Amino acid sequence: MNYWLIKTEPRAYSIDDLAKDKKTPWTGVRNFQARNFMRDQMTVGNRVLFYHSGVERSIMGIARVSSQSQPDPTQFVRKSPYYEPRATNKIPIWYMVTFSFVKKFKKRIPLSHLKIRSGLAGMELLRRGSRLSIQPVSEKNFKVIETLESL
């Protein structure tokens, strides 16, 4: 079982959007490291921390991977901001997975709270300058964060 954290600007797509949609294709990721995690390591059922960047800066709840990776269709859409002229159907460049809603925390967990938990030291999200929008989370850190919800 792998665990993950995904970042999103809530104005672009929020946990409430996911709660309403039940599931959503995670298109538009244009970073090779993030792509590789989705393409090569995410499997159906993996648990995912859903993080809002920007003003809220909090883990908002939990999602899960509900489909294996497949080529991101937006790379073929000429008018899309995510258009990728180098991609072909035979050799796509960008991939996506589908995330499904699991739960929204009763109280969001702010970044500032995560920072003062010594048990989470070394977490990628807390690394200075970390911008990776899809990142692995250790099982231990995932469980710690789950317990923080009830505090």
Added chain:
DNA sequence: GCCAACGTTGGC
């Protein structure tokens, strides 16, 4: 709004 810390592109 500022700017540090990136990741990517492209000239050489």
Added chain:
DNA sequence: GCCAACGTTGGC
């Protein structure tokens, strides 16, 4: 293969 320039992310 190197690296300057550029564009972007995202905390503050």
